[in-house]
Amino acid sequence: MISAHLGPYAQLPANKAEASKAFKHIEIDEAELRHCGHFEHGLRTRFEIAKADAWILLAIFWDNMQSPIHDHESSDCGFHVIAGEAEETRYKIVKDDLVKPIATRILKPGESAKSTGESIHSLGVPKGVAGQAITLHLYCPILGYDAMGIYREVDAADEIVVKSDKIQSRR
Ligand SMILES: [Fe+2]
Numbered sequence: 001m002i003s004a005h006l007g008p009y010a011q012l013p014a015n016k017a018e019a020s021k022a023f024k025h026i027e028i029d030e031a032e033l034r035h036c037g038h039f040e041h042g043l044r045t046r047f048e049i050a051k052a053d054a055w056i057l058l059a060i061f062w063d064n065m066q067s068p069i070h071d072h073e074s075s076d077c078g079f080h081v082i083a084g085e086a087e088e089t090r091y092k093i094v095k096d097d098l099v100k101p102i103a104t105r106i107l108k109p110g111e112s113a114k115s116t117g118e119s120i121h122s123l124g125v126p127k128g129v130a131g132q133a134i135t136l137h138l139y140c141p142i143l144g145y146d147a148m149g150i151y152r153e154v155d156a157a158d159e160i161v162v163k164s165d166k167i168q169s170r171r
Helices: 002-010 016-025 030-036 156-170
Strands: 044-051 056-063 076-083 086-095 098-107 112-115 120-124 132-140 150-153
Touching: 016 076, 016 132, 030 044, 030 076, 030 132, 086 150, 098 112
Parallel strands: 098 150
Antiparallel strands: 044 056, 056 132, 076 112, 076 132, 086 098, 086 120
């Protein structure tokens, strides 16, 4: 299945540019992919489709969950919605690991997006909606869950701390 879809890219230790080019043209059969991965309620499960020195191609099966707010360390990521709807929220740092949302969008099957290593986002099925989704992800270089920086959305109590710190720093 994989070599049929990735052609020479499945065999070569392709660099980032080659992998990114291949990702734009990749066509994955949804029914075939569903046989390879699985859903688990309240979790996201990963299925590794292909890997080279410079990249990894994963399918993520989302079942009624969103990822934590995270960055991608030094890895760039392209992702593509295969089935269901995915909601992505982008954040900016307020202070340390505290972030606030700056944009949210819904991606439908066939739609793609990319994020750089510095991007901070969360991804999953749309919040407040029971649902499942399958997304395809290309990470260059390879990214492990443990390597991601995790952030927390600022709340009202944190805002007070942040403001008081700014006041102190001006003195
Ligand atoms: Fe991500």
